[in-house]
Amino acid sequence: MTTTDIADLMDYVEVLERFDPVLGLEVHVELHTNTKMFCGCPTTFGAEPNTQVCPTCLGLPGSLPVVNGKGVESAIRIGLALNCEIARWCRFARKNYFYPDQPKNFQTSQYDEPIAFNGHLDVVLEDGAVFRVEIERAHMEEDTGKSLHVGGATGRIHGADYSLLDYNRAGVPLIEIVTKPITGTGARAPEIAKAYVGALRDLLRALDVSDVRMDQGSLRCDANVSLMPKGASVFGTRTETKNVNSLRSVERAVSYEMRRHAAILVDGGEIVQETRHFDESTGATSAGRRKETAEDYRYFPEPDLVPVAPSTEWVEQLRTTLPELPWERRKRVQAEWNLSDLELRDLVSAGALDLIVSTVDAGAESDAARSWWVSYLAQQANSRGVELDALPITPAQVAKVIALVADGTLTNKLARQVVDGVLAGEGEPEEVVAARGLKVVSDDSALLAAVDEALAAQPDVAEKIRSGKVQAAGAVVGAVMKATKGQADAKRVRELVLERCK
Numbered sequence: 001m002t003t004t005d006i007a008d009l010m011d012y013v014e015v016l017e018r019f020d021p022v023l024g025l026e027v028h029v030e031l032h033t034n035t036k037m038f039c040g041c042p043t044t045f046g047a048e049p050n051t052q053v054c055p056t057c058l059g060l061p062g063s064l065p066v067v068n069g070k071g072v073e074s075a076i077r078i079g080l081a082l083n084c085e086i087a088r089w090c091r092f093a094r095k096n097y098f099y100p101d102q103p104k105n106f107q108t109s110q111y112d113e114p115i116a117f118n119g120h121l122d123v124v125l126e127d128g129a130v131f132r133v134e135i136e137r138a139h140m141e142e143d144t145g146k147s148l149h150v151g152g153a154t155g156r157i158h159g160a161d162y163s164l165l166d167y168n169r170a171g172v173p174l175i176e177i178v179t180k181p182i183t184g185t186g187a188r189a190p191e192i193a194k195a196y197v198g199a200l201r202d203l204l205r206a207l208d209v210s211d212v213r214m215d216q217g218s219l220r221c222d223a224n225v226s227l228m229p230k231g232a233s234v235f236g237t238r239t240e241t242k243n244v245n246s247l248r249s250v251e252r253a254v255s256y257e258m259r260r261h262a263a264i265l266v267d268g269g270e271i272v273q274e275t276r277h278f279d280e281s282t283g284a285t286s287a288g289r290r291k292e293t294a295e296d297y298r299y300f301p302e303p304d305l306v307p308v309a310p311s312t313e314w315v316e317q318l319r320t321t322l323p324e325l326p327w328e329r330r331k332r333v334q335a336e337w338n339l340s341d342l343e344l345r346d347l348v349s350a351g352a353l354d355l356i357v358s359t360v361d362a363g364a365e366s367d368a369a370r371s372w373w374v375s376y377l378a379q380q381a382n383s384r385g386v387e388l389d390a391l392p393i394t395p396a397q398v399a400k401v402i403a404l405v406a407d408g409t410l411t412n413k414l415a416r417q418v419v420d421g422v423l424a425g426e427g428e429p430e431e432v433v434a435a436r437g438l439k440v441v442s443d444d445s446a447l448l449a450a451v452d453e454a455l456a457a458q459p460d461v462a463e464k465i466r467s468g469k470v471q472a473a474g475a476v477v478g479a480v481m482k483a484t485k486g487q488a489d490a491k492r493v494r495e496l497v498l499e500r501c502k
């Protein structure tokens, strides 16, 4: 049996009554360096297959690799941001295995000498609790090529008629970040796994070392899960669900594996140490290959590359280049904007915080910036079914709209129309204002004409205002606003109406 039917899973609550989960998360991040890790080939995503290759990344005899300095620099910055120690001296190693997408028959990686080790990442959960995930290591390696299996129903090699290979990705710099075993999570294991990968993604984005696009594979997570009987201290056999490609899927895959393991264990069965695939559509995992051990790879130091020995000066200089990290930014913003824990959490979970900070950085006042992103723009994202940061409007454009409201060029209502225009691809805010003719009408003569017209159309109302019932002016103001398509300043219109009826 290769797949466990969903009906065979143990109820999640029961899993936690009987077992403690242990997680191990391995995240691969593709660096967005201009060139590959050991040759000068470009790394552009989506290029024609096999157009970004050379003798080195194809592993042709006689070719020699050279380390990408920018790749090492990124690895050290990631290590520092994860509170790791940085190796004074380390080497690359050959991880030997045959696979068609690996033309050299070995992957250049690091084995017992990673560039960064012994760190931690504090992960903030949805209720504000902080969970510390210990980092075992972050090491440098190269990506493999891509196989495309054609003809099968599943897109996997089984049942395919033939396979195509694209080596453009072979040799693209990767950093693999490996946690120590994560224990003590209890029922929150799936949530913690998701939050960890999310926090890592935010961190890598702040460091500007990768595109961190899970959907494009530039950030990939392998989730190791095992169970041990409640109170035990010896870990159970683990399975490794490979290449989970969204945060939500990380959470689902962990939960699924916990429930599957528990059902097998209480039935007296044994967990097979293997890799597994996660199916987005069913939420289930299925068996992949039996897991190799380190001995199977016959690691040995790479003889064609010199060791990497970053000087203390260089490491300390790189430390000064670390940006404001996501959690530091949150603390600062919370203090500056005077937010409660709950308000801060809502902004973070809505994906609005960084957008608001960028809008403020672009010159907007923080209350206005917050208001736009959490109300009108959140509604727009919601109705389009996309994340807030996927809306086709930049923080700088939102800041511009806010400035146009502040200087009286736009009312809030007009400003929403300008934002609609930007979202519709009509250009910059000023261009939308000009093209749609959305400026506030502040010219009194134009307004007076509209006021006179409205008073003439409602003579009884005009009479009431003249006899002192100023509250009746509302109807006339409303008519003028309608006639000017909302482009008048309502306060000024009211003043003009009262003036006219003196």
Ligand SMILES: [Zn+2]
Residues within 6 Å of the ligand: 036, 039, 040, 041, 052, 053, 054, 055, 056, 057, 058, 171
């Ligand atoms: Zn190359």
